[in-house]
Amino acid sequence: MTAAIVVQNVCKYFGAFCALDHVHLEIQAGEFFALLGPNGAGKTTLIHTIAGLSVADSGSIHVMGNHVTKQYRQARMRLGIVPQELVFDPFFTVRETLKIQSGYYGISDNGAWIDEIIARLGLADKADTNMRALSGGMKRRVMVAQALVHKPPVIILDEPTAGVDVELRQSLWDFIRELNVAGHTIVLTTHYLEEAEALCNRIAMLKQGKVIALNSMQNFISTMSVGYTLRLRLLPDTLPSMLQEIQTGYRNGYIELKLDNYTQIEPVLAQLRLSDIQILEMQLLQPDLEDVFVSLMNNPLTQTQ
Amino acid sequence: MTGFFTLLYKELLRFWKVGFQTILAPIVSTLLYLLIFLHVLEAHVEVYQGVSYTVFLIPGLVMMAVMQNAFANASSSMIQSKISGNIVFVLLSPLTYRDIFFAYILASVVRGLLVGAGVFLVTALFFNTPMYWPLWIGVFAILGSGLLGALGVIAGIWADKFDQLAAFQNFIIIPLTFLSGVFYSIHSLPPVWQFLSHLNPFFYMIDGFRYGFFGASDFSPYLSLCIVIACFAAISLLAIQMLRSGYKLRH
Numbered sequence: 001m002t003a004a005i006v007v008q009n010v011c012k013y014f015g016a017f018c019a020l021d022h023v024h025l026e027i028q029a030g031e032f033f034a035l036l037g038p039n040g041a042g043k044t045t046l047i048h049t050i051a052g053l054s055v056a057d058s059g060s061i062h063v064m065g066n067h068v069t070k071q072y073r074q075a076r077m078r079l080g081i082v083p084q085e086l087v088f089d090p091f092f093t094v095r096e097t098l099k100i101q102s103g104y105y106g107i108s109d110n111g112a113w114i115d116e117i118i119a120r121l122g123l124a125d126k127a128d129t130n131m132r133a134l135s136g137g138m139k140r141r142v143m144v145a146q147a148l149v150h151k152p153p154v155i156i157l158d159e160p161t162a163g164v165d166v167e168l169r170q171s172l173w174d175f176i177r178e179l180n181v182a183g184h185t186i187v188l189t190t191h192y193l194e195e196a197e198a199l200c201n202r203i204a205m206l207k208q209g210k211v212i213a214l215n216s217m218q219n220f221i222s223t224m225s226v227g228y229t230l231r232l233r234l235l236p237d238t239l240p241s242m243l244q245e246i247q248t249g250y251r252n253g254y255i256e257l258k259l260d261n262y263t264q265i266e267p268v269l270a271q272l273r274l275s276d277i278q279i280l281e282m283q284l285l286q287p288d289l290e291d292v293f294v295s296l297m298n299n300p301l302t303q304t305q
Numbered sequence: 306m307t308g309f310f311t312l313l314y315k316e317l318l319r320f321w322k323v324g325f326q327t328i329l330a331p332i333v334s335t336l337l338y339l340l341i342f343l344h345v346l347e348a349h350v351e352v353y354q355g356v357s358y359t360v361f362l363i364p365g366l367v368m369m370a371v372m373q374n375a376f377a378n379a380s381s382s383m384i385q386s387k388i389s390g391n392i393v394f395v396l397l398s399p400l401t402y403r404d405i406f407f408a409y410i411l412a413s414v415v416r417g418l419l420v421g422a423g424v425f426l427v428t429a430l431f432f433n434t435p436m437y438w439p440l441w442i443g444v445f446a447i448l449g450s451g452l453l454g455a456l457g458v459i460a461g462i463w464a465d466k467f468d469q470l471a472a473f474q475n476f477i478i479i480p481l482t483f484l485s486g487v488f489y490s491i492h493s494l495p496p497v498w499q500f501l502s503h504l505n506p507f508f509y510m511i512d513g514f515r516y517g518f519f520g521a522s523d524f525s526p527y528l529s530l531c532i533v534i535a536c537f538a539a540i541s542l543l544a545i546q547m548l549r550s551g552y553k554l555r556h
Contacts, residue, residue: 014556048556051397052396052397052555053393053396053397053555053556054555054556055551055555055556072399073399073401074399076397076398076399077399079397081397083390083393083397085390085393087389087390087391087393087394088389088391089386089389089391089394090389091318091319091322091323092315092318096318100311100314100315101394101398102311103307103308103310103311103312103314103315104308104311104312104394104395104398104399104400105308105398105399106307106308106399107307108307108311146394
């Protein structure tokens with residue numbers, strides 16, 4: 001299988017600041033991949049070096065086997081990028097924008113595909129409206145459309161759903177998922193971890209310019225897991241002393257306990273029975289990406305120098 | 306070539322859509338210069354034998370309009386795209402730096418020639434300006450607007466804000482234009498100023514252009530042509546190098 005994106009030992013400095021610190025990353029063709037990390041972790045810088053908007057100071061990057069600076073035309077033909085900043089050309093309508101963008105990629109007769117992406121992104125009744133007159137969410141849709149005009153095998157979306165309403169977010173992801181099923185490699189960054197969790201099969205976490213974790217979504221959550229949360233509403237509203245040491249919080253009338261695995265549930269219930277405490281309500285929360293993310297970002301072991 | 310032609314088309318469409326501001330307004334303001342000089346100076350000066358001052362002035366003003374609009378087109382398009390951020394769509398595409406350079410230059414040449422032709426056509430209603438060598442006129446108009454377009458690309462890439470672009474225009478482009486013999490023959494100047502004028506590449510563009518109209522000029526049109534070509538090549542190489550290296554465009 002061809003690798004869609006290969007990042008080898010890439011460093012990028014802005015003055016003395018190291019934005020990317022020996023980044024290694026290989027994304028296979030057909031993957032749905034998430035790039036996560038806090039603001040300033042280097043996600044956008046990494047995307048920019050892949051796209052050729054920034055030039056890496058050392059290391060190499062290939063897109064579908066093409067070096068991004070030495071074979072930049074081939075690499076860029078295979079890459080569709082949705083930049084994070086909301087940008088547009090105020091001189092043109094939506095359709096003109098997409099026609100022009102197609103032309104940049106050497107495609108002069110792209111009407112049918114443009115009509116399709118306009119329809120799929122819910123832009124049909126705005127197709128002949130000037131870009132200036134569109135709302136932020138609509139402009140974002142046009143940016144997604146612009147990244148797709150040349151049907152690139154690799155699509156990178158840098159926070160595509162920032163500032164976008166729920167309805168579009170849903171239809172956008174349906175469309176992107178379809179593209180992924182059709183064979184396109186999708187890479188995204190997002191601040192909505194539930195999106196990454198629902199969509200992606202593999203993720204990388206960046207922190208201070210370094211990849212601190214790289215795994216499949218399932219492995220990630222199970223191996224990096226910080227355990228389950230057991231939430232209890234009790235009568236009387238207090239834990240027996242034996243259990244108090246595993247209590248992690250108290251929220252909205254619920255006592256929260258941290259468990260490593262399911263086998264610890266039974267002893268907790270036994271203790272409650274023994275102390276004659278009644279369970280009014282009980283919830284068991286699965287670990288999610290957010291827990292892993294927060295724990296990784298706070299973990300001193302993953303602190304970089 | 307589709308990529309290049311698309312960018313060229315986009316650049317042409319960009320100024321065409323605001324044609325009042327980019328074509329009509331400069332034609333009107335250039336004609337106002339003519340009107341004012343006509344009123345003030347007509348009776349006083351005769352530069353070449355048998356050529357009235359107004360008729361002498363027309364080619365200079367036409368060339369000035371050609372040059373200023375070529376510069377304005379490339380520089381404002383570049384800085385607007387940079388500041389609004391939409392230059393990213395060009396930078397993400399497989400367009401080569403040569404595609405980008407030639408599309409910007411050609412669009413600037415077209416706008417310069419449109420404004421210049423507009424000014425000339427209006428003056429032709431009132432004055433009978435001779436055109437001895439149309440080929441020289443065309444060659445100098447194209448080279449002049451190309452050179453200013455290339456300078457516009459450089460200024461647009463270099464400037465981080467509109468303020469800096471305005472400084473480039475006001476402290477470099479306008480002085481070089483106004484002191485290049487648009488309004489006078491440099492033979493009327495004291496020797497020091499004549500010498501300084503010869504250091505100004507804009508002088509050769511205007512002088513060569515004027516030669517096409519009157520068959521007479523301050524300087525040999527062949528030498529002017531060589532100098533303008535050399536300057537055009539040097540400025541273009543600089544602009545291409547800036548685009549190739551990604552100076553201030555790719556970080």
